[in-house]
Amino acid sequence: MKRWLTIAMLMLCVLLIAASRAGLVLPWSRMTTLTPEQQAKIVTIHRRALDEMHQVKEREQSDIWAILGDPQRNEYRAMKGGRSFVPPLPSTQPAATQPATTQPTTLPAPKP
Numbered sequence: 001m002k003r004w005l006t007i008a009m010l011m012l013c014v015l016l017i018a019a020s021r022a023g024l025v026l027p028w029s030r031m032t033t034l035t036p037e038q039q040a041k042i043v044t045i046h047r048r049a050l051d052e053m054h055q056v057k058e059r060e061q062s063d064i065w066a067i068l069g070d071p072q073r074n075e076y077r078a079m080k081g082g083r084s085f086v087p088p089l090p091s092t093q094p095a096a097t098q099p100a101t102t103q104p105t106t107l108p109a110p111k112p
């Protein structure tokens with residue numbers, strides 16, 4: 001189930017990225033009353049949202065990679081046919097906008 005969900009999310013992201021490069025995406029592209037200024041603002045908002053989604057996915061992968069041991073990383077590489085996730089380089093953002101810790105966040109244990 002998780003694998004299917006991940007694949008569906010990736011496909012959706014690819015479609016959204018491809019559509020955003022072309023301009024407006026559905027349902028906004030079907031609206032006939034949007035002004036050029038509104039269209040430009042919608043495209044900007046959509047692209048910013050896509051960038052944020054990409055950053056969240058990168059951070060998730062990087063946090064997971066950080067907690068894996070070498071045998072698990074090798075297992076991951078084998079599952080991916082030799083292709084491996086490569087954590088992104090440290091951000092060049094000012095320190096004030098970066099998270100206070102690089103430790104992965106975890107949810108509390110479920111209550112019995």
